[in-house]
Amino acid sequence: EVQLVQSGAEVKKPGESLKISCQGSGYSFPNYWIAWVRQMPGKGLEWMGIIYPGDSHTRYSPSFQGQVTMSVDKSASTAYLQWSSLKASDTAMYYCARRQIGPESTVNWFDTWGQGTLVTVSS
Amino acid sequence: SYVLTQPPSVSVAPGQTARITCGGINIGSESVHWYQQKPGQAPILVVYDDTDRPSGIPERFSGSNSGNTATLTITRVEAGDEADYYCQVWDSNSDQYVFGTGTKVTVL
Numbered sequence A: 001e002v003q004l005v006q007s008g009a010e011v012k013k014p015g016e017s018l019k020i021s022c023q024g025s026g027y028s029f030p031n032y033w034i035a036w037v038r039q040m041p042g043k044g045l046e047w048m049g050i051i052y053p054g055d056s057h058t059r060y061s062p063s064f065q066g067q068v069t070m071s072v073d074k075s076a077s078t079a080y081l082q083w084s085s086l087k088a089s090d091t092a093m094y095y096c097a098r099r100q101i102g103p104e105s106t107v108n109w110f111d112t113w114g115q116g117t118l119v120t121v122s123s
Numbered sequence B: 001s002y003v004l005t006q007p008p009s010v011s012v013a014p015g016q017t018a019r020i021t022c023g024g025i026n027i028g029s030e031s032v033h034w035y036q037q038k039p040g041q042a043p044i045l046v047v048y049d050d051t052d053r054p055s056g057i058p059e060r061f062s063g064s065n066s067g068n069t070a071t072l073t074i075t076r077v078e079a080g081d082e083a084d085y086y087c088q089v090w091d092s093n094s095d096q097y098v099f100g101t102g103t104k105v106t107v108l
Helices: none
Strands: A002-008 A011-012 A016-027 A036-041 A045-052 A057-060 A068-074 A078-083 A092-101 A108-113 A119-123 B010-013 B018-023 B031-039 B044-045 B059-068 B070-074 B084-092 B096-099 B104-107
Touching: A002 A057, A002 A092, A002 A108, A011 A016, A016 A036, A016 A119, A036 A078, A045 A068, A045 B070, A045 B096, A078 B059, A078 B070, A092 B010, A108 B044, A108 B084, B018 B084, B018 B104, B044 B059, B070 B084
Parallel strands: A011 A119, B010 B104
Antiparallel strands: A002 A016, A016 A078, A036 A045, A036 A092, A045 A057, A068 A078, A092 A108, A092 A119, B018 B070, B031 B044, B031 B084, B059 B070, B084 B096, B084 B104
């Protein structure tokens, strides 16, 4: 069974750093892009960026470029999302999701999602 | 960047049909995917590539896409279908993934 398991909820203060994780299992982790998606309280889904575990190639949404850093540890089948200095406005649920691709490269969607990591930033 | 617009809410009686729209410029030329998110849960994929269903998703869920509107249709609606639904495309022009604004489906 394909699974993405995320790290647990975090409570941090503004200015602190944080790294959350997403571990894949049940498939060849290096061969599938992993996306990160933010959901602020009571709001919709926002795509943050995507990383290819095979070579750590990344693409960021302009809205999140420079605000977060994605990375992977292929040997641990784990993707990471990190902040160097959190703000109260980073309070949200963060999901990782596996990208699946169709017969054409222009057809791609997210077929498996992690359970989410709730990040709360408050003084 | 590409914008996908959904109605904030749709209400439907049990056993009836719910139709959730996703509007975007010439969206009919894109591949559209739909996700269901129940309260307190992660999203799950219910329709991909306009019309296909992942294994385990009931046939009651179907999709269509033409012109400037994609539609997720849920027939014989059940109480368990109450959730938020999001459409999604990959915008090849900007190389970004875009989610719709989301629609809350309420079963009366």
